[in-house]
Structure formats: C-alpha cells, structure tokens
Amino acid sequence: MSDHPAALAGCALSLNAQVQPWVERLVREADALRVAVRRDDSGACIVDAGIEAPGSIAAGLLIGEICLGGFGRWR
Secondary structure, eight states, X not given: OOSSOOTTTTOOOOHHHHHHHHXXXXXXXXXXXXXXXXXXXXXXXXXXXXXXXXXXXXXXXXHHHHHHTTSOOOO
C-alpha cells in the first residue's frame, strides 16, 4: 500500500451521472431504436440491443456514446 492518496480521490466526476440522460433516452426510445428493456429480479435495468431484440445502428451509436461516457469519440 502507498501512503499517497489515489490520484482521483475526492473527484466529483461521475460517469453514471454523465451518461444518465443518454440511458434514459435509450429506454424512452426503445421501440424506435428496436431494443428491448426489462428489469431483473434485483431491479437492474437490462437493455437487449441485439440478442433477442433486433437492435439498430442508431442504438449501437447511442450505446457507444454511453460506453465512452461522453469523453471520447469513435467512428
């Protein structure tokens, strides 16, 4: 163990808070994006974007933004 605090200790940055609007959009527009949304027994929200649901390119692009937390770009 180090005597030094973690580099981001005390940082108020929250990736969850950053992407929450995009996740809410994914859930809200599920039909148009051709994804399926359900909750499991624990209450976790599960989005199927290509296993049983057909998904779409638009859903994939939005999920890509969510995965990068809005802090990166992909092509």
